[in-house]
Amino acid sequence: MVEWDSIARVIDCFVDHIDLKEMGFEKTEPSFEGRPCYDPQSMLKLYLYGYRNNIRSSRKLEAACVTNIEVMWMLGGLRPDFRTISDFRKDNADNLKEVFKEFLKRVTVDLETGYVSIDGSKFKAWNGKDSNFTIMKLDDRIKWLEDHTQEYLRLIEEADKEEEAASGTLTREELEAKLKEAEERLEKYRSYRELMEKENHTQISLTDADARLMKNKNGMDVSYNVQTAVDSETHLIMDYLATNQATDHGLIAPTAESIKQEAGDRIIEAVADKGYEQAEDMVSCLEKGIIPNVILPDGQDTYELEIEYEEAGELNTAGTNAEELKRCLHAGVVPEAYADVIEGMEVAEVRRKVSDEPEQKVESPYGTEEEMKNRAGEGYFVRDPERDLVYCPGGEILRRKSIKKNGATRYANRQACKGCPYRDKCVNGKGNTNWKETDFGKDSLEKKAKWWKPEEAENSEEETEKPGKKNQKKAKYHFEKKKVVRFKLRPDREKMNQRMCISEHPFGTIKRAMGAACFLLKGKQKVGGEFALMAMGYNLSRACNMFSFEELMALVAA
Numbered sequence: 001m002v003e004w005d006s007i008a009r010v011i012d013c014f015v016d017h018i019d020l021k022e023m024g025f026e027k028t029e030p031s032f033e034g035r036p037c038y039d040p041q042s043m044l045k046l047y048l049y050g051y052r053n054n055i056r057s058s059r060k061l062e063a064a065c066v067t068n069i070e071v072m073w074m075l076g077g078l079r080p081d082f083r084t085i086s087d088f089r090k091d092n093a094d095n096l097k098e099v100f101k102e103f104l105k106r107v108t109v110d111l112e113t114g115y116v117s118i119d120g121s122k123f124k125a126w127n128g129k130d131s132n133f134t135i136m137k138l139d140d141r142i143k144w145l146e147d148h149t150q151e152y153l154r155l156i157e158e159a160d161k162e163e164e165a166a167s168g169t170l171t172r173e174e175l176e177a178k179l180k181e182a183e184e185r186l187e188k189y190r191s192y193r194e195l196m197e198k199e200n201h202t203q204i205s206l207t208d209a210d211a212r213l214m215k216n217k218n219g220m221d222v223s224y225n226v227q228t229a230v231d232s233e234t235h236l237i238m239d240y241l242a243t244n245q246a247t248d249h250g251l252i253a254p255t256a257e258s259i260k261q262e263a264g265d266r267i268i269e270a271v272a273d274k275g276y277e278q279a280e281d282m283v284s285c286l287e288k289g290i291i292p293n294v295i296l297p298d299g300q301d302t303y304e305l306e307i308e309y310e311e312a313g314e315l316n317t318a319g320t321n322a323e324e325l326k327r328c329l330h331a332g333v334v335p336e337a338y339a340d341v342i343e344g345m346e347v348a349e350v351r352r353k354v355s356d357e358p359e360q361k362v363e364s365p366y367g368t369e370e371e372m373k374n375r376a377g378e379g380y381f382v383r384d385p386e387r388d389l390v391y392c393p394g395g396e397i398l399r400r401k402s403i404k405k406n407g408a409t410r411y412a413n414r415q416a417c418k419g420c421p422y423r424d425k426c427v428n429g430k431g432n433t434n435w436k437e438t439d440f441g442k443d444s445l446e447k448k449a450k451w452w453k454p455e456e457a458e459n460s461e462e463e464t465e466k467p468g469k470k471n472q473k474k475a476k477y478h479f480e481k482k483k484v485v486r487f488k489l490r491p492d493r494e495k496m497n498q499r500m501c502i503s504e505h506p507f508g509t510i511k512r513a514m515g516a517a518c519f520l521l522k523g524k525q526k527v528g529g530e531f532a533l534m535a536m537g538y539n540l541s542r543a544c545n546m547f548s549f550e551e552l553m554a555l556v557a558a
Contacts, residue, residue: 001069001073002069002070002073004549005549006070007049007052007053007540007544008049008070008071008073008074009553010540010543010544010549010552010553010556011045011048011049011052011074011540012045012073012074013553013556013557014103014106014556014557015041015044015045015048016041017556017557017558018099018102020040020041020044020095023095023098023099023102024092024094024095024098025040025044025092025095026040026091026092027040028040038078038080038084038088040088040092042074042075042076042078042080043080043084043085043088044088044099045074045075046061046064046065046071046074046075046080046085047061047085047088047089047533048533048536048537048540049070049071049074050064051514051516051533051534051536051537052514052536052537052540052541054513054514054515054516056515056516056520057520058082058083058085058086058089059082061082061085062079062080062081062082062085065078065079065080066079089520089521089529089530089533090521090526092529093521093525093526093528093529093530094525094529095529096529096530096532096533097528097529097532099532099536100532100535100536100539103536103539103540103556104236104237104238104539106555106556106558107236107539107543107546107547107552107555107556108234108236109555109558111233111234112233113231113232113233113234113238114231114232114233115231115232115268115269115270115271115293115495116229116230116231116232116238116239116256116259116268116269116270116271117229117230117232117270117271117272117498117499117502117503118227118228118229118230118251118252118255118256118270118271118272118276118503119227119228119230119272119273119499119503119504119507120225120226120227120228120248120251120275121225121226121228121507121511122214122216122221122223122224122225122226123223123224123226123511123516123517123518123519123527123531124221124222124223124517124518124519125205125208125211125221125222125223125224125518125519125522125527126207126208126211126518126519126520126521126522127205127206127207127208127211127222127522128207128222129213129220129221129222131205131206131207131222132203132204132205132206132211132212132213132222133189133192133196133203133204133205133206134202134203134213134399135193135196135197135201135202135203135399135400136399136413136414136415138189138192138193138196139193139397139399139413139415139416140415141185141189142186142189142190142193145182145185145186145189146186148182149179149182149183149186152175152178152179152182153179155169155170155175156172156175156176156179159171159172159175160172192204197387197388200388202399202400205222207522208222208522208523209523210224210244210522210523210524210527211223211224211244211522212224212244212245212246213246214246215246224242224243224244224519224524224527225243225244225245225246225247225248226240226241226242226243226531227240227241227242227243227248227251227254227255228240228255228503228506228507228535229255229256229259229270230502230503230505230506231502232271232495232498232502234542234546235502235505235506235542236539236542236543237506237535237538237539238259239255239256239258239259240255240528240531240532240535241254241255241528242524242527242528242531243524244524247275248272248273248275248276249275249276249277249278249281250276250278250280250281251276251281252270252272252276252281252282252285252290252292252294253281253284253285253288253290253292255270256268256270256285256290257288257290260288260289260290260322263289265289265319265320265321266289266320267289267290267291267320267337268289268290268291269290269291269293269492269495270285270290270291270292270293271293271294271492271495271496271498271499271502271503272292272293272294272295272499273294273295273499274294274295274297276292276294277294277297277303279303279305279306282294282303282305282489283305283307283329286325286329286338286342286489287322287325287326287329288322288325289320289321289322289325289337291338291341292489292491293491293492293495293496294491295491295496295499296491296496301490302343302488302489302490303488303489303491304486304487304488304489305486305487305488305489306484306485306486307329307330307484307485308330308482308483308484308485309330309331309332309347309482309483309484309485310327310330310331311331312327312328312330312331315327315328315331315333316328317333317334317335317336318335318336319335320335320337325337325338329485330485331485332345332346332347332485333345334487340490341489341490341491341492342487342488342489342490343487343488343490344486344487344488345485345486345487346485346486346487347483347484347485347486348483348484348485348486349481349482349483349484350481350482350483350484351479351480351481352479352480352481352482353477353478353479354477354478354479354480355476355477364383364384364385364386364445365445366382369384372384372391373391373395375391375446376391376392376393376395377393377395378393379393379448379449379452380393380446380447380448380449381393381398381411381438381440381446381447381449382445382446383411383440383444383445383446385445388400388409389411390411390438390440392413392416392420392426392436392438392449393422393426393449393452394416394420394421394422394423394426396413396416396417396420397413397416398411398412398413398416398436398438399411399412399413401437404439407441407442408439408440408441408442409439409440409442410437410438410439411437411438411439411440412435412436412437412438413435413436414435416435417434417435417436418435422451425451426449426451506535506538509538509541510534510535510537510538514534514537514538516534516537519531543555
C-alpha cells in the first residue's frame with residue numbers, strides 16, 4: 001500500500017542507517033527492567049515525515065499514526081501519545097542538527113558545490129506581542145496605570161462623602177476591586193522595568209525569554225531571525241544559524257564558519273545583500289578563509305577596510321589555511337587566494353586618541369532624579385548614566401534605542417513626542433522619523449537644546465551652572481601613532497546578481513509549502529533544533545528532484 005518511490009521509504013532507509021547513539025540521542029538502548037520505551041528511530045522517522053508533509057503538531061502526528069498508511073508502515077503500527085512525541089523533539093533538539101549534517105554529507109558526497117548565498121528570514125516565536133515588553137512600552141503602561149489609580153482613589157473618596165452613588169456609576173466595592181487590580185499590574189510592570197534597567201535590557205519576553213520583537217513584512221512580531229547558507233549549484237541548505245538579532249549585520253562569518261570548517265583549507269565564497277554590510281564581519285571572513293561578496297551601495301565599486309598591522313617573519317602567501325591568511329593580511333601582504341578580490345593594500349601610519357586615565361564608570365553630577373528633571377526644564381537633554389536614560393526639556397524620559405558605530409548611544413521615545421508641547425520645535429523632521437532622537441557619547445552627560453528659548457517657557461529662569469560642574473575633571477587624552485593595513489575589497493558582481501534566486505526559494509518553500517512560518521519550541525537553542533527538521537524537509541524535497549529513487553536510496557544507505 002506504500003508506493004515504491006514514496007518519500008517514506010527514503011526516510012525509513014536513512015534513519016535505519018545512522019547511529020543515533022553516537023549523535024547523542026537518549027533512550028537508544030532500552031533498560032533491562034520495565035516496559036521498553038519507544039525507539040528513537042521511530043520517533044525521528046515520524047518527525048522527518050511530518051515536517052516534510054506539513055504535519056508539525058504533536059497531536060496531529062499522533063493522529064497520523066492511526067490514519068496515515070505511510071506513517072503506520074514506518075512505525076510498524078506503533079501509536080505513541082502526543083506527549084511522548086512532543087517530549088522527543090524537546091529533549092533532543094540539540095542532536096537534530098547532527099542528523100541534518102549527516103543527511104547533507106551523504107547526498108553531496110559526489111556533487112560539486114559552489115559558493116553559498118546567505119540570507120535571513122523572521123520566523124514567529126511562541127511568545128505573543130502581549131507578553132513582550134520594551135522599556136518604553138512599560139513607561140507608557142505605568143503612566144497610564146498611575147493616572148487610573150489616582151482616578152480610582154478620587155472616586156472612592158467621593159463615594160465615601162455621598163450616601164448613595166449616583167445612578168450609572170460604579171459602587172465602592174467595584175471601585176476598590178478595580179483599584180486593587182490596577183495596583184497589582186502597576187507593581188508587576190515596575191518590577192519588569194527595574195529588572196530591565198538593572199540588566200541593561202531593551203526588551204523582555206515572558207513566555208520565551210530569547211525571543212525579540214522584530215519588524216517583518218506583516219509589521220512587528222516577536223520572532224527569531226534565522227540565517228541560511230544555500231549552495232549555488234545544488235540549491236541545498238548547507239547550514240543555518242538561529243539568532244534573536246533583529247538585523248543581519250555581522251552574521252556572514254558566524255553562518256559560514258561551520259561550512260568553512262568542513263571545507264578544510266579550501267577557500268569558500270559567500271554572497272549576501274546590503275543588510276550584511278559590516279566592516280568587522282568582512283575582515284573576520286577574510287581571516288577565516290571566506291570571501292564575503294556583499295552587495296555594494298549605489299555608486300560604490302569597493303569596500304574600504306582597515307585592520308591592525310602586525311609584524312610577521314617569513315610568510316607563505318600561497319597558503320590557504322586560516323592562520324597563514326590572517327598573518328598575511330595583518331602584515332600588509334595580499335595572499336594569492338585573494339589576489340582577485342583585494343587591491344590597493346598598503347601599510348599606513350595613523351594617529352589614535354588614547355585616554356590617559358583608566359576607564360571609570362561615569363557618574364552624574366546631579367544628586368537626585370529631581371535635580372536632573374529641573375536641569376532638563378532649563379532647556380537641556382540630561383543623561384542619567386546609572387539608569388541609562390535621558391530627561392528632555394518637555395519633562396519626558398527618552399530610552400536607549402540603539403548604539404551607533406562610533407560608540408554613541410541613541411535615545412528616543414516615540415510615544416512621548418506625540419503629545420509634547422515642544423514637538424514642532426524639537427523634532428527637525430529629517431529622515432523618516434517624526435520624533436526626537438538624540439545621541440550621547442559615553443562621557444557626555446547633557447546637551448543644550450538648540451531650539452530652546454527661555455522666554456517661551458513658563459516660569460523659566462536664567463541659565464545656572466549645573467551642580468558639581470566645578471568638581472568635574474576633564475578627561476585627559478593624548479594621541480599615539482600606530483600602523484594599520486588599509487585595502488579595498490572588490491566583491492564579485494556576477495555572483496551578487498544571482499543571489500536572490502538562490503537564497504529566497506528555501507524560505508518560501510519552508511514557510512508556504514511546508515507550513516512552517518512559526519516555531520513551536522521555546523528558546524534559541526531548541527529553536528535551532530526545530531529548524532533542523534525544517535531544513536531537512538526542504539533538503540529531502542531537493543534531493544528527490546536531483547536524483548532518481550534508486551540513486552537516492554543508495555546514497556542515504558551508504
